[in-house]
Amino acid sequence: MRARLGALSAATLAIAGLVTGAGAAQADSLPTKHPVAEGFGGAVVSDTAQSTQAGIDILKRGGTAADAAVAVAATLGVTDPFVAGIGGGGYFVYYDAHSHKVSVIDGRETTPRSADGNLFIDPATGKPYDFPTAVTSGLSVGVPGNLATWQRALQRWGKFSLATNLRPAIDVAEHGFPVDATLYEQIRENQKRFAQFSSTSELFLPGGDLPPVGSTLRNPDLADTYRDIARHGTGVLYGGSVGRDVVDAVHNLPLAPGATLKPIEGKMTLGDLAAYRAIDRKPTHVDYRGYDVYGMPPSSSGGITVGEALNILENYHLSSMDRVQALHTYLEASALAFADRGRYIGDSAYVDVPQKQLLSDRFARTRACQIDQTKALPKPVAPGDPYGHGPSCKPGQGSGANGIETHTNHFVVSDRWGNVVSYTNTIEQLGGSAIVVPDRGFLLNNELTDFDFAPPANGTPDPNLPESGKRPRSSMSPTIVLHHGKPFLAVGSPGGATIITTVLQILVNRLDFGMDLESAIAAPRASQRNSATTQVEPAWFDLPTTPGLKALGHTFAIKDTSSLDPTIKIPPDIGVASGLEFRDHGLVIAAGEPVRRGGSAAQVVFPAP
Numbered sequence: 042m043r044a045r046l047g048a049l050s051a052a053t054l055a056i057a058g059l060v061t062g063a064g065a066a067q068a069d070s071l072p073t074k075h076p077v078a079e080g081f082g083g084a085v086v087s088d089t090a091q092s093t094q095a096g097i098d099i100l101k102r103g104g105t106a107a108d109a110a111v112a113v114a115a116t117l118g119v120t121d122p123f124v125a126g127i128g129g130g131g132y133f134v135y136y137d138a139h140s141h142k143v144s145v146i147d148g149r150e151t152t153p154r155s156a157d158g159n160l161f162i163d164p165a166t167g168k169p170y171d172f173p174t175a176v177t178s179g180l181s182v183g184v185p186g187n188l189a190t191w192q193r194a195l196q197r198w199g200k201f202s203l204a205t206n207l208r209p210a211i212d213v214a215e216h217g218f219p220v221d222a223t224l225y226e227q228i229r230e231n232q233k234r235f236a237q238f239s240s241t242s243e244l245f246l247p248g249g250d251l252p253p254v255g256s257t258l259r260n261p262d263l264a265d266t267y268r269d270i271a272r273h274g275t276g277v278l279y280g281g282s283v284g285r286d287v288v289d290a291v292h293n294l295p296l297a298p299g300a301t302l303k304p305i306e307g308k309m310t311l312g313d314l315a316a317y318r319a320i321d322r323k324p325t326h327v328d329y330r331g332y333d334v335y336g337m338p339p340s341s342s343g344g345i346t347v348g349e350a351l352n353i354l355e356n357y358h359l360s361s362m363d364r365v366q367a368l369h370t371y372l373e374a375s376a377l378a379f380a381d382r383g384r385y386i387g388d389s390a391y392v393d394v395p396q397k398q399l400l401s402d403r404f405a406r407t408r409a410c411q412i413d414q415t416k417a418l419p420k421p422v423a424p425g426d427p428y429g430h431g432p433s434c435k436p437g438q439g440s441g442a443n444g445i446e447t448h449t450n451h452f453v454v455s456d457r458w459g460n461v462v463s464y465t466n467t468i469e470q471l472g473g474s475a476i477v478v479p480d481r482g483f484l485l486n487n488e489l490t491d492f493d494f495a496p497p498a499n500g501t502p503d504p505n506l507p508e509s510g511k512r513p514r515s516s517m518s519p520t521i522v523l524h525h526g527k528p529f530l531a532v533g534s535p536g537g538a539t540i541i542t543t544v545l546q547i548l549v550n551r552l553d554f555g556m557d558l559e560s561a562i563a564a565p566r567a568s569q570r571n572s573a574t575t576q577v578e579p580a581w582f583d584l585p586t587t588p589g590l591k592a593l594g595h596t597f598a599i600k601d602t603s604s605l606d607p608t609i610k611i612p613p614d615i616g617v618a619s620g621l622e623f624r625d626h627g628l629v630i631a632a633g634e635p636v637r638r639g640g641s642a643a644q645v646v647f648p649a650p
């Protein structure tokens with residue numbers, strides 16, 4: 042294990058106040074992030090300054106959007122390690138300027154092949170494990186898909202080798218990067234979990250403590266892992282030496298001497314890694330007011346749920362409606378689409394997902410006619426019948442949708458040829474399983490907690506139960522919108538099940554309410570996922586429309602973090618979005634978050650004058 046925490050920068054003292062919770066301070070050594078950039082020749086919006094810079098450097102050297110995306114994703118594995126990296130999985134959406142087609146790659150994690158419906162059933166009790174037990178365990182680690190996704194994307198659309206595209210990330214991992222307030226808080230949130238594992242605490246709690254803001258965090262083990270991959274190919278993870286270390290970490294958990302938890306070990310084998318494939322799929326598509334909206338099909342529920350909600354909304358003239366009525370309709374459409382998501386969507390290799398029916402205008406009309414413009418529907422609403430066998434337009438009770446909100450990352454890239462990437466990837470919970478693979482420098486996901494642990498008690502069929510080799514249902518919704526056959530928007534967000542509503546709300550803000558992309562992203566968010574209360578950000582209560590929505594029967598609440606460690610300030614944000622908008626003559630608007638999760642880093646190759 043190589044030394045990681047470099048000399049503290051001169052800024053460290055200046056920001057010591059932040060470490061003790063005295064408030065945000067600016068360290069001049071920390072790279073500046075700009076949430077918005079406009080210009081030409083390609084663009085990147087991602088979570089960190091280094092990852093965005095990595096993508097811009099590859100674009101400047103003549104790489105495609107796919108090349109740059111791999112550079113961004115690999116660098117995020119260094120600088121945003123609790124939501125990204127080769128220990129996780131995700132969904133890659135690509136617009137190819139040559140063929141004018143949108144394609145998608147499913148790089149979601151799978152269960153080990155020995156898994157079955159009892160994966161999360163405690164044999165001692167016959168009952169499901171409680172959620173925190175599963176979260177920090179080897180059991181929830183899915184076979185990772187990100188590296189296979191990068192390779193597949195490069196095979197299809199890259200100009201450079203994987204080795205070339207990994208170079209910027211190797212550089213950042215080797216030389217380090219400054220810990221900023223966001224990373225510091227993320228480590229603090231996870232401190233107790235990270236302290237359980239020797240490999241994790243050595244990397245992220247050097248000397249047993251939080252690394253101060255402004256200190257340099259190096260990850261030479263990850264630099265070496267990336268070098269191995271660069272030299273020998275992705276097989277080092279999918280069956281080779283890195284894979285062996287992953288399997289070992291999952292079975293022989295690298296517990297720290299003073300560990301207080303006894304996490305459950307996992308089932309993954311080297312054969313599971315060798316059998317993993319990132320899958321090319323056909324994107325979901327809906328036509329929304331003349332825009333072609335492309336998204337992610339199962340194993341993600343994102344494309345279908347966003348698409349169904351848009352189809353429902355298309356039955357209304359949101360732009361000319363009173364804004365309270367328009368937002369009421371947005372919330373109700375979202376609840377209805379979530380009811381159908383819960384009932385019908387799972388990994389389509391295991392479940393017969395009625396995708397065509399769920400995305401049909403006919404079905405959307407039957408759902409739209411359930412919306413009462415004079416009052417909010419009682420929630421949860423029942424799922425509809427996309428096969429058209431049952432009565433339509435009959436509101437009722439039914440299965441709700443869980444909404445575990447954790448974190449991931451979404452980024453967007455475009456290049457000089459007009460290719461576009463919209464890529465959401467994750468290790469599921471912030472910090473994943475909390476297990477760093479010893480000597481390899483990356484965290485393992487806990488994506489399998491996205492399965493339902495047991496079927497619903499009322500006997501409703503559940504498409505999202507674990508099975509051998511199955512992908513847990515995701516909410517990730519990387520989206521690309523075309524207008525008259527040309528890219529118009531690329532957008533996405535993290536946020537568990539709120540991802541769907543964040544993407545939907547940004548699309549409605551931009552396409553119906555006429556906000557510019559920057560404002561569409563910055564606007565206060567509300568997430569209605571078929572439950573009695575709509576989750577909102579605090580600023581939602583300041584909007585002039587909120588009293589009117591309450592009068593219609595909507596109830597709103599800010600995310601409740603009280604069950605979490607009260608010493609940890611968890612901002613009640615919903616999502617961390619990033620997007621691109623394409624204008625005439627090659628002008629690109631790159632926009633991310635001005636504030637949420639420390640703000641995004643947007644850059645273009647040639648800034649507009």
Ligand code: GLU
Nearest residue numbers: 447448449515516536537
């Ligand atoms: N595991 C989540 C999903 O696939 C994403 C992680 C998150 O953003 O919370 O929907």
